[in-house]
Structure formats: C-alpha cells, structure tokens
Amino acid sequence: MQPLGSSCTFSTEMNFVLNGHGTATRGTTILSPQLVLEGENITMVVNGVSILNDVSILAKNGELVTIMGSSGSGKTTLLDTIAGRRRPQSGFVKLNGKLMDRKLRRKLGFVLQDDSFFSDLTLWETLYFTSMVRLSESIPKAEKLRHIEDLAEILGVKKCLNTRIGDMFSPGLSGGEKKRASIICELLTDPDILLLDEPTSGLDSSTALTLMQQLRKLADEKNKIIIFSIHQPSSQMYHMFDKLLLLAQGKVAFFGDRSDALPYLEHMGFKCEIQYNPADFIMGILKSDDSTIKRLTDAASNRRGAISMNDFALNDKSGCFTVSVTNDALVMEKRDYEVQTSKLDSLDQNILGETEKWPTSFSTQFRMLSWRTFKVSRGRILHVYELLQSVILAVILGLVFFQIPQTMGSIRDRMGLLFITVTHWTFAAAFDAIAAFSSERGVITKEIKAKAYRVSAYYLARTLTELPLVLTLPVFFYILAYWMAGLHGVPQFFTSLLVLMLSTLSAQGLGYMVGAAFMDLKFGIFLANTVILFALILSGFITQTLPAWFSWAKYLSFIFHPLSAMSVILFQDMQPLPCSTMSTDTFPQCLTNATVMITGKDVLLNAGITLPISCYFTGLAVFFLLFRILGFVALRIRFRGRK
Numbered sequence: 057m058q059p060l061g062s063s064c065t066f067s068t069e070m071n072f073v074l075n076g077h078g079t080a081t082r083g084t085t086i087l088s089p090q091l092v093l094e095g096e097n098i099t100m101v102v103n104g105v106s107i108l109n110d111v112s113i114l115a116k117n118g119e120l121v122t123i124m125g126s127s128g129s130g131k132t133t134l135l136d137t138i139a140g141r142r143r144p145q146s147g148f149v150k151l152n153g154k155l156m157d158r159k160l161r162r163k164l165g166f167v168l169q170d171d172s173f174f175s176d177l178t179l180w181e182t183l184y185f186t187s188m189v190r191l192s193e194s195i196p197k198a199e200k201l202r203h204i205e206d207l208a209e210i211l212g213v214k215k216c217l218n219t220r221i222g223d224m225f226s227p228g229l230s231g232g233e234k235k236r237a238s239i240i241c242e243l244l245t246d247p248d249i250l251l252l253d254e255p256t257s258g259l260d261s262s263t264a265l266t267l268m269q270q271l272r273k274l275a276d277e278k279n280k281i282i283i284f285s286i287h288q289p290s291s292q293m294y295h296m297f298d299k300l301l302l303l304a305q306g307k308v309a310f311f312g313d314r315s316d317a318l319p320y321l322e323h324m325g326f327k328c329e330i331q332y333n334p335a336d337f338i339m340g341i342l343k344s345d346d347s348t349i350k351r352l353t354d355a356a357s358n359r360r361g362a363i364s365m366n367d368f369a370l371n372d373k374s375g376c377f378t379v380s381v382t383n384d385a386l387v388m389e390k391r392d393y394e395v396q397t398s399k400l401d402s403l404d405q406n407i408l409g410e411t412e413k414w415p416t417s418f419s420t421q422f423r424m425l426s427w428r429t430f431k432v433s434r435g436r437i438l439h440v441y442e443l444l445q446s447v448i449l450a451v452i453l454g455l456v457f458f459q460i461p462q463t464m465g466s467i468r469d470r471m472g473l474l475f476i477t478v479t480h481w482t483f484a485a486a487f488d489a490i491a492a493f494s495s496e497r498g499v500i501t502k503e504i505k506a507k508a509y510r511v512s513a514y515y516l517a518r519t520l521t522e523l524p525l526v527l528t529l530p531v532f533f534y535i536l537a538y539w540m541a542g543l544h545g546v547p548q549f550f551t552s553l554l555v556l557m558l559s560t561l562s563a564q565g566l567g568y569m570v571g572a573a574f575m576d577l578k579f580g581i582f583l584a585n586t587v588i589l590f591a592l593i594l595s596g597f598i599t600q601t602l603p604a605w606f607s608w609a610k611y612l613s614f615i616f617h618p619l620s621a622m623s624v625i626l627f628q629d630m631q632p633l634p635c636s637t638m639s640t641d642t643f644p645q646c647l648t649n650a651t652v653m654i655t656g657k658d659v660l661l662n663a664g665i666t667l668p669i670s671c672y673f674t675g676l677a678v679f680f681l682l683f684r685i686l687g688f689v690a691l692r693i694r695f696r697g698r699k
Contacts, residue, residue, distance in 0.1 A: 091152055091248055091249070091281060092114070092115075092116050092152055092153075093113075093114070093115045093116070093149070093151055093249060093281055093283075094112075094113075094149070094150045094151075094153075095112060095113040095138055095148070095150075096112050096147055096148055096149075097111075097112055097148075098110070098134065098137055098144045098147035098148075098149070099144055099145050099146040099147055100130070100137060100142065100144045100145060107130050107133045107306050108130045108133055108137070108306045109307045110147075110307070110308070110357065111130070111303070111306070111307070111308055112147075112311065113134070113311065114311075115249075115281045115283055116281065117248075118276060118279050118298075119275060119299055120271060120272055120284075120296060120297055120299075121281070121282065121283040121284075121297075121298060121299040121300075121301065122284060122285075122289075122300050122301065122314070123135070123285040123286070123301045124285075124287075124300065124302050124303070124335070124338060124339065124342070125302060125304060125342055126287075126339065126342050127287070129304055129305065130303050131253070131303060132253050132285065134303070135166070135251050135253050135284075135285060137149065138283065139161065139164055139166045140156055140164075141166075141505055151163070151249075159413075161507070162245075162415070162507065163247055163248045163249055164247055164248075164249045164250075164251060165245060165249070166253075166506065167235075167242050167250070167251065167252040167253065167255060168238070168253055168502060169253040169257055170498060171231075171237065172498030172499045172501075173234065173237065173499060174221065174428070174432050174496070174499060175220065175223035175226065176220065176432055176435050176436075177221055177428070177431060177432065178217065178218050178219060178221070179213065179217050179219055179233075180204070180218060181428075183241065184201070184204065185424055185427070185428050186241045187200040187201075187203065187204055187244050188424045189416055189420065189508050190244060190415050190416070190506075191244060191245060191416075192415055192416070193420060203244060204217075204240075204244070207240045207244065208240065210270070211240055212236065213233055213237065216229060216233055219233075221234065231258050231259060232259050232263040235258075236267070239252070239267075243274075247280070248280060248281065249282075250271075250274070250281070250282045250283075251283050251284065252282070252283075252284035252285070254284075255271070255284055255286070256289070257287070264289075265293060268289070268293045271284070271296075272296045275298075287339075288336065288339050289335045290333065294333070297314040298314060299313060300312065300313070300317050302338065303342075304342045304349045305353070307357070308353065308356045309349070309356055310352070311356070317334070317338065318337075321341060324351070324355065326341050414509070414510065418510060418513055421509040421510060421514075421517075422517050425509065425514055425517035426517040429518050429522065430525075433492070436488070436492065437525045437526055437528070437529075442529060443529065446530075446532060446533045447532075447536070449533065450532075450534075450536035451536060451540070453476065453540075454539075454540025455540070457469055457470075457537075457540075458541065459540075459542035460541055460542050462630075462631055463633070464633060467627075467659055470543065470626060471597065471623065471663070473541055473543075474626070477533075477556065478559050478619055478622070481530045481556065481559065481560045482559065482560070482588055483585075484529075484563075485526055485561070485563040485567060486563045486566045486570070486584045487567065487581060487584065489566075489568050489570075490567045490577065490581060491577060491581075492567075493568070493571030493572060493580070494571065494576065494577035494580065497575045500514065505695075511692055512688070515687070515691055518568075519568070519684060522564070526560060526561070527560060530556055530557065530560050534552075534556055543626060545626075548625050548629075551625050552621075552622045552625045552626060558618065558673075558676040558677070558680060559617075559676065561680055562618075562676060562680045562683060563614070565679070565680055565682075565683025565684045566584060566587065566588075566614070566683045567584060568683060568684060568687035569683045569684075569686045570583050571687075572687045572688070572690040572691040572694065573690035575694070588615070591612075591613040591614055591615045592613075594609050594610050594613035594616065595610060595616040595619055596610050596616060596663070597616075614675075614676075614679040614683075616675075617672045617675035617676045617679070620665045620672045621672035623663060624660060624665060627660055628657065630656035630659065632653035633654050634652070635653070635654060
C-alpha cells in the first residue's frame with residue numbers, strides 16, 4: 057500500500073487503543089461496543105430556506121456510511137446535526153435508542169472539511185496538546201505519548217512529527233498530511249463514531265484512495281461507525297462503501313446498501329452505462345433538473361418502487377455491479393436495528409459514555425492552553441519585524457525630542473511625546489489582539505465545539521499568558537525614548553512606565569472584547585479604530601474646546617486616563633518657569649505680571665487635568681477589567697449561540 061504523503065512512511069499495525077472505560081491497553085485490539093446510530097426525520101431551516109427536509113439515516117458498527125450529493129444538498133448540515141453542532145427544527149438523533157446529549161457526543165469524533173491548526177506549532181506539539189486536554193487524566197502521560205506515536209505510524213506521518221504545520225505563507229505539512237493530522241486528532245480519543253466532512257477534498261486521487269482504505273480498515277478492524285460526506289469519489293473508493301445516502305436539494309433521494317443503489321436507479325429509469333464510474337453516474341443524476349429530483353425524492357419519501365430479490369438478479373449487464381436488493385432498505389434496516397437496539401439496553405452504561413462533563417480538569421486545561429498560547433503568541437507578538445519597528449520608532453522619537461530643555465516650548469513637546477507613545481501602543485495592542493482572534497477562529501471554534509476545554513480556561517490562559525509578552529516591546533520602547541528625550545527622574549520613569557503598561561493592557565483588553573465579539577478581521581479593525589479615535593478626541597489632548605455640557609465625556613475615554621496620569625507624573629514637580637518665557641495665550645496670568653512663576657500645577661490646570669493621580673489609576677484599572685470581562689462575556693455568548 058502506498059504512503060499518503062511523499063515524506064512519510066506507512067504502517068498497518070495499531071498497537072495502542074483506548075478501551076470503552078477510558079483506560080489504555082497496549083498490544084491488544086479492543087473493538088468499539090455495539091452501537092446503533094439513528095437520525096430520524098431531521099429537518100433544518102435557516103433564514104426561511106430549507107436545508108434538510110425529513111432526512112433519516114441509520115448506521116451500526118463496522119459500517120462505512122457515505123453521504124453523497126451536489127454542493128448545497130445539505131451534506132455538511134446533516135453531519136453537523138448528527139454531531140450536535142446544530143439543532144434541527146424537527147427530528148432527532150439517537151444512540152442505542154437514547155437521545156444524543158453532551159456525554160453521548162463524547163463518543164463522536166468529527167473531522168471538519170477545513171484543516172484548522174496553529175501554523176507555528178509542529179505536528180507533535182499539536183497532537184500532544186490534543187492528547188493532554190482530551191484524554192482522561194487517569195491515563196499515564198507515557199501512554200498518551202505512545203498513542204501519538206502509534207497513530208502517527210498508522211496514518212503515515214511519523215516522520216512528519218517534528219515538521220511545522222505551516223500555512224500558505226510558510227512551508228509545512230502537505231495537504232494530505234494535514235488531513236491525516238485532523239483525523240489523528242479525533243482518533244486520539246478512540247471515538248466509536250467518526251464523522252468526516254469531505255475528507256478527500258483537495259487531495260490527489262492516490263492520496264484520497266489510500267485515506268479511504270484506512271477508513272475502511274478502521275471500520276472493519278475496530279468495529280467503528282464511520283459516516284462521511286464526499287462529492288465525487290473514484291470507482292475504487294465507491295466499491296468500499298457499505299451504505300449510501302443520496303441527498304438532493306436537502307431531501308433523501310436514496311438510502312440503503314451501496315449495492316442497492318444502481319438497481320434502484322435503473323428501476324427509476326436511470327441505467328448505468330458499461331465501464332462508467334457508478335459515483336459519476338449517480339452524481340450526474342443528482343444534478344438533474346428539478347422535475348427529476350422531485351421524482352426521486354418523492355419516491356424515497358413515499359417508499360415507492362419496492363424491488364424484490366426475485367425482480368433483480370443483475371449479472372453485470374449494467375457494466376457496474378452485480379446486485380440484488382430491495383429498495384425499501386430504510387424500513388427493513390430500521391426494523392432490524394430496532395431489534396438490535398432492544399437487545400443493547402442491558403449493556404453496561406459506561407458504553408453510553410456516562411462519564412464526567414469534561415475529559416480533564418480546569419487546571420489541566422488552563423496549564424496546557426497556557427503552554428500552547430505562549431508558543432503561538434511569542435512568535436506573533438515578538439516577531440523580528442515588530443522588534444525592529446519598536447526600536448526604529450523609539451530612536452526616531454528620541455532624536456526628534458532629544459534632551460528636551462526646560463522651557464515654555466518644551467511643555468508642548470513633552471505632552472506630544474507622551475501622546476505619541478500612548479497612542480502608538482494603544483493601536484498596536486488592540487489591533488494585535490483582534491488579528492489574533494481572527495486567525496485563531498477556526499481552531500478555537502473546532503475545539504470548543506468538540507468540548508475539548510472550557511471557554512473560561514481558554515480565555516484565562518490567553519489573558520494571563522500574553523501579559524508579559526505584550527508588555528515586552530512597550531517597555532523596551534519607553535526605555536529608549538524616555539532617556540533619549542531627557543525626561544529626567546528615575547522615580548518618574550518607573551511610575552510613568554507603569555502607566556504605559558496599564559494603558560497597553562487596557563487597549564489589549566479592547567482588542568479582546570472586539571475580537572471575541574466579532575472575530576471578523578476587517579470589521580474588528582474598523583470598530584476598534586473608530587472607538588480609539590473617538591477616545592482620542594474625547595481625551596482633551598487634541599482639542600480643549602469641547603462644549604461645556606459634554607466635557608464630562610472625557611472620563612469615558614480610556615486614553616484620557618493614562619495621558620493625564622503621565623502628565624501629572626512628569627509635570628507636578630516641574631521646575632517653575634517665569635512668565636517671561638511663557639506665551640500669554642497659554643497662560644493669561646502672565647499678561648499682568650511678567651515676574652509670576654508658572655508651576656507644574658498651572659500646566660496641569662491649563663490642560664484640564666484637575667484630579668489626583670489616584671483617580672486616573674483607578675480609571676485605568678476600571679477599563680482594564682471592564683474590557684476583559686466584556687470580552688469573556690462576548691466569547692461565552694458567541695459559542696453558546698453557535699450550538
């Protein structure tokens with residue numbers, strides 16, 4: 057058998073499996089328990105459009121059930137419904153006669169069509185994280201690591217374990233290797249039911265065939281239920297299917313044994329020509345005109361066109377397959393399954409997943425999420441380009457404001473330096489957080505929907521782990537700019553640096569809030585940009601001519617508080633300057649007496665900064681907490697609403 061990818065080897069032996077009770081066994085093959093999955097009369101309507109209409113499906117252990125249909129026929133929606141990711145308007149999904157709930161869904165593995173990973177992680181790091189958060193803590197770490205090795209060998213990616221996942225901008229795993237990585241992530245939990253959405257999409261014919269052979273092997277040797285959608289399989293792949301569900305315009309056109317499909321379609325007036333790929337033939341029918349589709353779906357719905365065993369004993373005259381079946385397979389299969397299900401009621405309840413709500417504790421999830429967040433965020437936040445930008449900008453500002461003298465003109469210069477510093481890191485921190493949420497959306501959505509970890513564990517790990525990372529560049533920047541500009545005073549330096557750090561974290565919190573609420577990069581940047589510009593206008597450092605009735609709004613600006621606090625720190629102990637060096641437009645008191653000395657307090661009053669510095673620190677703390685709390689609430693609402 058050929059390997060799935062050019063750089064990886066292939067093995068046919070599985071030496072490590074997890075049993076139905078969540079314990080690990082090496083060197084022993086443990087089959088999945090006897091299960092019957094039933095989806096009955098599923099109807100899904102979205103925005104007034106019928107996506108699924110009275111669709112039913114049945115599957116049992118060891119079966120490879122294929123969902124075929126043209127684009128938009130409802131294949132992905134049906135898989136989402138079976139996996140519990142969507143709630144149908146009517147119908148139900150049962151496992152061994154019990155409605156699927158959170159615990160029973162833990163027996164499901166769902167491989168999405170798009171392979172969502174963190175591109176900077178290696179394959180081993182990706183699988184290691186998955187095993188640590190999704191496998192029970194009762195399983196020793198060494199066994200989990202061996203499980204990774206075994207599955208990687210089975211699916212032919214063992215030599216790729218230390219390769220970066222990569223993306224369109226940087227080399228990494230091939231498309232086939234990424235698809236197998238997605239499958240391994242689900243197989244790590246040893247699910248009894250494996251769902252796959254277009255697993256061969258984007259793969260070459262050889263890789264797709266080898267992948268399908270491995271799915272066939274899993275169904276046969278591990279007794280698993282495997283249900284997947286596929287658009288247009290090859291003839292060799294078609295031969296491997298056990299059951300076939302044909303969807304057309306959201307309705308069932310056929311469901312039954314794969315070998316029954318061609319006789320049934322011939323009975324309906326569609327004959328497969330000699331040497332023609334049965335899958336291509338079927339897809340051609342499913343793309344027919346509306347009247348043809350209606351005839352097929354009506355026949356399936358009304359259980360018409362029953363074919364008896366004696367009516368059909370085809371001897372390959374169609375050029376496709378020799379088959380003899382009844383068309384009313386759904387009814388007969390359902391009766392058989394109902395008998396089996398009644399016998400399964402006495403099985404150990406552990407078979408039905410009577411386990412804890414989460415596979416691992418909050419502390420384990422937090423620890424592993426922190427580990428992954430640090431690895432992913434470090435390269436993004438501390439990228440060499442970001443470092444160069446910070447150094448260059450700090451040096452330029454230091455040269456422009458080099459050793460600012462203690463004069464009237466220096467007051468405006470110092471405030472300008474503070475304004476540029478705070479504004480720059482406000483935009484940088486907010487936009488970085490929004491971009492990060494947007495880039496991680498696919499991975500986080502996949503994992504949270506799979507109940508891999510708590511939303512709270514993810515958000516807390518993200519917030520705390522990125523704190524030191526997001527502060528590194530602002531601190532380095534401020535060290536250069538502060539001392540080059542000659543803003544004298546060591547105590548003032550550390551206090552103003554603390555303000556800058558709180559301001560940066562508040563801006564990052566704004567990015568968390570916007571990114572979690574929308575996760576759309578363009579809209580997130582637009583919204584954050586609008587909020588920041590509005591905060592700049594209200595801060596009073598661009599214009600001090602706000603209407604008197606609106607002057608209170610400056611306290612709602614999260615930029616007003618750090619700028620005011622830094623101004624207090626740098627100007628309250630300023631050496632008094634005589635009016636002879638001041639502008640009478642700025643300080644009217646100098647009109648009557650040129651010998652009057654202008655103090656730091658006068659400068660602050662002139663800028664509208666009248667409160668104690670503790671008030672501005674309090675304002676910063678409020679925005680720091682408020683943005684992060686709202687970000688968490690937005691994230692919870694987002695993922696609760698997606699179910």
